[in-house]
Amino acid sequence: MRIALKQIEAFLAVAEHKSFSAAARHMGVAQPALSIMIREMESELGVRMFDRTTRRVELTQAGEEFRASSSKVMEDLGHAIQNTRDLAARKRGRIRIAASPLLSSAIVPFAIAAFHKDYPGINIEVLDAPNQDIREEVVANNADCGLGTFSAHEEGIERTVLMRDNLGLFMPADHPLAGNAFVRWDDLPQWPLIAMSRNSGIRRLMELGAEQASQILHPKFEASMVTTALAFVAAGLGVAVLPTYAMSRADQYNLVSRPLVDPTVSRDLCLIRATGKSLSPAVSSFITVLRNHLQGMLLSNDHRNKIQDL
């Protein structure tokens, strides 16, 4: 294919203007340049495209045929390019996010709402999966990125820390401990405890904190999903140790959370993507929005805590 797009554009411009000079002006090149482009194209195709005298420029049969097909081709190509540029400009696109059920319900929907306001053309799919499945969903390319807690060097993924989140104690608003700005691990044994099930990362963190505070905890109930645990707390069955971002689900139950200190146990909320895979424009914008959203959430939590401190 020894024909360049410029030549085809030149050809179409001449065909449209029925004049080399006018087409040259239209294309912003000198008129002899156009003559040459057309000539080379004709010699390449072996047919004269225009019957030209100094007074008239008209398409030949071959030119007419080529104009019909090539103008359609140029149009299609224009669309293809525009579509791709739209992807780049976030006017269009698709994001598939894998996240744990808690994140999917507590954080992602609000981030999506904020994102959708800025980028209404972008389609978002949330794949809510058990925490341990998120990595493999991302590696298997069932999701463009994953949200959760991941250690620094897991296989096949690259990790970016979005936010550091601490464990807190969740309890009914009228619970005695709710009067304090902080809760110490030492306070826990006095109260019936609702824990996550043993294979959960939250459970492991909780036990880590308890161990560091030299406490041995005896959960009275276990739940495998955070919402279940929250419902138990709401029912007055006990208190629960959970990541503070679960607060956004706890509001509706009239629960409060207080930071657990001595020690403060934190986990990193991370974004992961498949190794070597670049973020699509849409995804990278989404992450920015998500970061802002998380930051705002932390601030408002702090704010709320501060007010209650007074």
Add this chain to the structure above:
Amino acid sequence: MRIALKQIEAFLAVAEHKSFSAAARHMGVAQPALSIMIREMESELGVRMFDRTTRRVELTQAGEEFRASSSKVMEDLGHAIQNTRDLAARKRGRIRIAASPLLSSAIVPFAIAAFHKDYPGINIEVLDAPNQDIREEVVANNADCGLGTFSAHEEGIERTVLMRDNLGLFMPADHPLAGNAFVRWDDLPQWPLIAMSRNSGIRRLMELGAEQASQILHPKFEASMVTTALAFVAAGLGVAVLPTYAMSRADQYNLVSRPLVDPTVSRDLCLIRATGKSLSPAVSSFITVLRNHLQGMLLSNDHRNKIQDL
């Protein structure tokens, strides 16, 4: 559109081979050249097309989309180019010839038959029109070219002489004059004459010849079409003065023709085309075939005459 076809080809090659090196070999360029083409294309479109490590090259979402549409575009363009090349190579095309009824029946069909053997893909349409309409059919672009007798500078057309043809006398094979190799205008008055109608070019030529021989002719019958005149001759109603190429229609009636001399009256069989309009490849090939065919016809006529001279 600042993207070149080469870039799209490069892109498709990389997408296909999943390797810059392999694609570069395939395209016959050095591998860094490809890197640059892809890079510029990506910066032009604003999106990364490939996720590439040194070990893997894979399409991004945007790349996948662009591949789908651009490969289709390239295919279409390839077809458009091939179609145009086919026109140039006479594998395809269309010829519209305007010719008088006599030419359309006496000469064109045989020329077409010969042409069709060499260029089976070309579609030919014959527009048989009265001699005086042929010019305007060509000017109005209802025909690509016209065959007939035209004076040197008629409006809107360019003329090329294909063959010089003489008037001859047509008579039954057993006619007394058939014994001679030539017939003189002086011989005519002795025989009942079948003439073309007064508005015909042949009639005017006939009267020109008669005048030059100081004869006044009194046609016994008049016909407006040559085939009619030939039928009259065949019926023994007289002799007719006609262009010698009418012989190809006269054979079937068992007629003969003899050149009319003293003077020899000739007319040019011409090809015309609209001024400034180039001949399409197919038409120019057809004219070559037609020329050869006419030459062959003249030779065989001469040959026949010579044999009869012996």
Add this chain to the structure above:
DNA sequence: ACGTCTTACGTTACACGTAAGGATG
């Protein structure tokens, strides 16, 4: 004689190849 396409020529820019650098598995 004017406007328009073509040819000729010189300059500039850019495309490409070679060679070195860096990353990945």
Add this chain to the structure above:
DNA sequence: CATCCTTACGTGTAACGTAAGACGT
């Protein structure tokens, strides 16, 4: 360590603009 992509650099080509020529109206 081998392979593959990227960066850097120099050279040659070819694309373009200017100016002169040819052509038709």
